[in-house]
Amino acid sequence: xxxxxxxxxxxxxxxxxxxxxxxxxxxxxxxxxxxxxxxxxxxxxxxxxxxxxxxxxxxxxxxxxxxxxxxxxxxxxxxxxxxxxxxxxxxxxxxxxxxxxxxxxxxxxxxxxxxxxxxxxxxxxxxxxxxxxxxxxxxxxxxxxxxxxxxxxxxxxxxxxxxxxxxxxxxxxxxxxxxxxxxxxxxxxxxxxxxxxxxxxxxxxxxxxxxxxxxxxxxxxxxx
Numbered sequence: 116x117x118x119x120x121x122x123x124x125x126x127x128x129x130x131x132x133x134x135x136x137x138x139x140x141x142x143x144x145x146x147x148x149x150x151x152x153x154x155x156x157x158x159x160x161x162x163x164x165x166x167x168x169x170x171x172x173x174x175x176x177x178x179x180x181x182x183x184x185x186x187x188x189x190x191x192x193x194x195x196x197x198x199x200x201x202x203x204x205x206x207x208x209x210x211x212x213x214x215x216x217x218x219x220x221x222x223x224x225x226x227x228x229x230x231x232x233x234x235x236x237x238x239x240x241x242x243x244x245x246x247x248x249x250x251x252x253x254x255x256x257x258x259x260x261x262x263x264x265x266x267x268x269x270x271x272x273x274x275x276x277x278x279x280x281x282x283x284x285x286x287x288x289x290x291x292x293x294x295x296x297x298x299x300x301x302x303x304x305x306x307x308x309x310x311x312x313x314x315x316x317x318x319x320x321x322x323x324x325x326x327x328x329x330x331x332x333x334x335x336x337x338x339x
Contacts, residue, residue, distance in 0.1 A: 150254070150314040157211070157320040159204075159263060165324075174338065199228040204266035212246045212271040224269070243270035251316045252276065257306075261298040262320030275318065277302060283322045284329035291331065292323040 164170040166177055168184040169191065196217035198206045206229075209220040219237050222228045231237040243249065248258045248271060260275035263282040272278065279298040283291055299319055306315070323329060 150256070152314050153251075153256075153316045155316070155318050157208075157262065157318070159320070159322055159325045161324055199230075202266070208267035212248075212268040213242060214247075215242075221268070221270075223266075243268070243274065246271035246274065247318070248272075248274040248316070255313060257311065257313050257315040258318075259299070259302050259315060260318040260320075261295045262318065263322040281322075284325055292321040295319065295321055 165173055165175055167173045167175070167181055168177075168189060195203070195207045195210050197203065199217070199222070200206075205223060206217055206220060209215075209222075210217065213220055218229065218231050220229065221238050221242065222232055227233070229238070239245075246268065248260070251258050252274060257277075258275045259277040260272060261279040262272075264280045265282070272280065279295075281294065283294040296319075299317055302317070305311075327335065
């Protein structure tokens with residue numbers, strides 16, 4: 116995704132929440148009766164130490180992220196608990212959606228990697244009704260989601276009022292992560308066209324960077 120496209124996207128939001136980098140300062144909540152618009156950005160398998168925000172010796176050029184961090188708040192001790200299996204995708208995304216710890220979340224349907232998944236006291240059967248989209252829907256927000264497809268909390272994902280999920284790891288704009296940005300920009304345009312003034316929560320998940328097999332040729336050439 117180009118810096119220009121990211122700047123265009125982020126300029127549409129008065130308040131930005133970046134999943135592993137920042138949240139806005141106190142201005143977002145200075146007015147007690149104001150419900151801020153929220154943009155939650157998530158990337159796939161990104162090490163924080165690839166970013167200059169956390170590692171000043173990193174060679175990756177991320178000026179927009181650096182600016183967001185400089186103007187917002189950086190978290191350096193916010194961690195998930197890991198996983199019950201080798202891959203962390205499914206449990207980490209369940210924890211984000213529910214705000215619960217590793218041993219208090221469901222697995223994919225039909226799987227029992229979490230030994231407590233059948234215990235209703237630890238993993239309530241109606242947990243999806245208390246997840247991120249459910250809570251914001253109840254608060255009168257419009258909720259929109261675009262993210263990679265699968266390896267996440269399906270029952271919670273279905274509660275977003277607008278959803279465009281697809282795994283896009285190609286090297287072109289249409290087949291790669293810029294596709295997700297396009298969904299967000301089109302959603303914002305539709306709100307503007309319909310003069311929708313309700314606050315919104317946008318869950319904006321990239322399919323990249325994942326790993327070098329999915330890198331864009333120009334970036335692989337630049338960074339090796």
